[in-house]
Amino acid sequence: MxxxxxxxxxxxxxxxxxxxxxxxxxxxxxxxxxxxxxxxxxxxxxxxxxxxxxxxxxxxxxxxxxxxxxxxxxxxxxxxxxxxxxxxxxxxxxxxxxxxxxxxxxxxxxxxxxxxxxxxxxxxxxxxxxxxxxxxxxxxxxxxxxxxxxxxxxxxxxxxxxxxxxxxxxxxxxxxxxxxxxxxxxxxxxxxxxxxxxxxxxxxxxxxxxxxxxxxxxxxxxxxxxxxxxxxxxxxxxxxxxxxxxxxxxxxxxxxxxxxxxxxxxxxxxxxxxxxxxxxxxxxxxxxxxxxxxxxxxxxxxxxxxxxxxxxxxxxxxxTPSMGSGISQAKVQQSVATAFAHLYRMQTAQLNRPAVTEAQLAVTAACDRSGGQVDPQGPGNDWRCVVTWHLPGAAAPGTALYQLNVTSDGRIEADGDGPKEVNGYFLVRTPTGDAPNPLWQFDGTVELVSTSLKG
Structure with missing residues (x-):
């Protein structure tokens, strides 16, 4: 029943x-x-x-x-x-x-x-x-x-x-x-x-x-x-x-x-x-x-x-202005420059070099996709960035290359591509022994719904 x-x-x-x-x-x-x-x-x-x-x-x-x-x-x-x-x-x-x-x-x-x-x-x-x-x-x-x-x-x-x-x-x-x-x-x-x-x-x-x-x-x-x-x-x-x-x-x-x-x-x-x-x-x-x-x-x-x-x-x-991918060239460049500046100071401390501030470094990044042949926006593993920074007393700015994989959720995976003194090796030799090189590879993030930068 x-x-x-x-x-x-x-x-x-x-x-x-x-x-x-x-x-x-x-x-x-x-x-x-x-x-x-x-x-x-x-x-x-x-x-x-x-x-x-x-x-x-x-x-x-x-x-x-x-x-x-x-x-x-x-x-x-x-x-x-x-x-x-x-x-x-x-x-x-x-x-x-x-x-x-x-x-x-x-x-x-x-x-x-x-x-x-x-x-x-x-x-x-x-x-x-x-x-x-x-x-x-x-x-x-x-x-x-x-x-x-x-x-x-x-x-x-x-x-x-x-x-x-x-x-x-x-x-x-x-x-x-x-x-x-x-x-x-x-x-x-x-x-x-x-x-x-x-x-x-x-x-x-x-x-x-x-x-x-x-x-x-x-x-x-x-x-x-x-x-x-x-x-x-x-x-x-x-x-x-x-x-x-x-x-x-x-x-x-x-x-x-x-x-x-x-x-x-x-x-x-x-x-x-x-x-x-x-x-x-x-x-x-x-x-x-x-x-x-x-x-x-x-x-x-x-x-x-x-x-x-x-x-x-x-x-x-x-x-929210979020009908696109949310990933633009300006956002990627800002994220890479910010992360590089923080990590460069960390590497400076590891190598026991004179301390510098982020204002002194004035880090900038110029990023494009596929050598400029693809519109620089949206996710992809073909992003490439040239990072530039300045050191007090140096006659010329420093530069470093990074290959980027930008995922659809805004995560950035940056892989160093030279010079070897900056990001060419996984380890750096410090006064206390070998330590992971923070500039060899690093992660970043893009705020997809941010309105501060276009895209």
């Missing part, structure tokens, strides 16, 4: 004793944590990042193609940021799939909806308890990744200053605060994927597609970020905050993209969770032959999300 959700709704039956939300939440949390795969994930998140950071930090070669990877020998705060970059692309979407994508589908597979609905006597409380339990486990997993990677880096390398994306030095306390804030910011897109997982778990029932939905959405968003999309559309995607935490590591900070992307992610959390709750309250989950709500509800779930994407895209496009 089929028992519908409405039949056991205690709100429609005055006098019926309902189980408190806190008690139902504890019950759902115990059910989640008792699963072997959840326990394995908790153990992995609290140990593997720290072991990874410790192992990589002691290697002779570093993941220089990863943001902050080139600084893992220099400070323990680089490790948590390297882990964060990987986690935003792969780990966090998979974790939300395993936890949130299965929280409702598990009851459907086991056929235990009837017992749960009769015991709790309130579908609303069941939904709240399951959502809160999933949220708690996700927060526990993220906290483990932060703590493990931070401890691994600090024990292996030490609590030292961190080089920001524009070459300026962050003190250990500032680095610690920014690292923690960066992880807090990526909670917003993580919860957005978790809300999508809840929705998929409700709509698709025992179908494995529901379990994989957050990961599939994350992969789709990553592929979209590789396309030549306008900045407004990038910001309208709920996962863009997995990237914009980079903006915390410049001086001054570039918070506009980060705040917009976090706000968009939180809107997706509210809408997707609301849809999941609405469909949960309407459907019968006790029918053992039903694999989910079906095509009609899938359409009901997809259309509001598609509309939300369109609305957020329109709002961001109107609020």
């Amino acid at each position: 089929t028992v519908t959700v409405a039949a056991v709704d205690a709100d429609a039956q005055p006098g019926t004793l309902r189980v408190p939300v806190l008690r139902a939440y504890r019950f759902e949390l115990v059910k989640l944590v008792s699963q072997w795969r959840i326990r394995l994930l908790v153990l992995a998140c609290w140990t593997v990042p720290g072991l990874f950071v410790a192992a990589v930090s002691q290697q002779s070669t570093l993941p220089t193609d990863t943001l902050f990877g080139r600084w893992m020998h220099a400070t323990g705060w680089a490790g948590p940021l390297v882990v964060l970059g990987f986690a935003g692309s792969w780990a966090l979407p998979l974790l939300t799939s395993v936890v949130a994508g299965d929280v409702f589908a598990a009851e459907d597979r086991l056929g235990t909806w009837r017992h749960l609905l009769v015991a709790v006597r309130s579908p609303q409380r069941i939904f709240a308890a399951k959502a809160l339990a999933a949220l708690t486990v996700i927060l526990l997993l993220v906290a483990g990744m932060v703590a493990s990677s931070s401890v691994g880096g600090l024990l292996t390398v030490g609590n030292r200053p961190l080089v920001g994306l524009d070459g300026h030095l962050l003190s250990p306390s500032d680095a610690a605060g920014n690292v923690l804030l960066a992880w807090v910011c990526v909670l917003a897109p993580t919860l957005a994927l978790a809300a999508i997982g809840l929705l998929g778990s409700v709509v698709l029932g025992r179908s494995p597609i529901g379990l994989l939905l957050p990961a599939l959405v994350a992969v789709a968003m990553q592929l979209a970020q590789m396309l030549p999309l306008p900045v407004a559309l990038r910001l309208a995607l709920p996962g863009y905050a997995f990237i914009t935490w980079h903006r915390l590591f410049t001086s001054p900070g570039q918070p506009r993209e980060l705040l917009i992307s976090v706000a968009v992610s939180l809107v997706w959390v509210v809408v997707a969770t609301g849809l999941a709750h609405h469909l949960f309250m309407r459907w019968d989950f006790t029918n053992a032959t039903d694999d989910g709500i079906g095509r009609r509800a899938l359409t009901i779930a997809l259309l509001p999300l598609a509309a939300l994407l369109a609305v957020t895209f329109g709002v961001v496009a109107v609020a």
